Amino acid sequence: MVSKMQLRSVGKMCPGYVQAHNISWTLASENIENEVSCESCIHWKNNKCKINLFDDVLSSLDQT
Numbered sequence: 759m760v761s762k763m764q765l766r767s768v769g770k771m772c773p774g775y776v777q778a779h780n781i782s783w784t785l786a787s788e789n790i791e792n793e794v795s796c797e798s799c800i801h802w803k804n805n806k807c808k809i810n811l812f813d814d815v816l817s818s819l820d821q822t
């Protein structure tokens with residue numbers, strides 16, 4: 759299970775991150791709108807990365 763913190767860390771480091779501007783659920787939360795995270799990325803679907811960058815970026819984070 760991936761934590762929210764990991765989603766944010768990966769989003770910040772990911773070369774493929776593209777923010778989705780029209781996710782309606784983000785509007786329900788005040789602080790999330792500008793937050794970089796996989797959850798706000800257009801490639802994030804069904805709790806995984808559609809373009810399979812997540813594992814690569816996460817493992818590069820683990821090395822720090």
Ligand code: SF4
Nearest residue numbers: 772774796799807812
């Ligand atoms: S969903 Fe995929 S492309 Fe988007 S930030 Fe996460 S790992 Fe990167």
